[in-house]
Amino acid sequence: MAKSPFKFLQEVRAEGEKVTWPSRREVIITTVMVFIMVLVSSIFFLVADQVIRFAVTTILGIGS
Incomplete structure (x- = not known):
């Protein structure tokens, strides 16, 4: 059952x-x-990333 393009455009409108x-x-x-x-999300993920970085470097003893 094909509809005519004109009918289709009427229904869309x-x-x-x-x-x-x-x-x-x-x-x-x-x-x-x-x-x-x-x-807010950017600040949250920045802080979370810094905390995780600090924890990992502390646990692994990396850094100066």
Whole structure:
């Protein structure tokens, strides 16, 4: 059962109109939240990496 391309495009457009798009304010707030979480995650992994590096070098007696 093949549909015509015209019918398909009509259905796609109808489905696109059902989508609830975020407001500009919601997009800005969400973007800022993502950047904050990236910053927090980066700091966390930096600290975790330094702690693990210190523990491994202490256990293995590496370094000066």
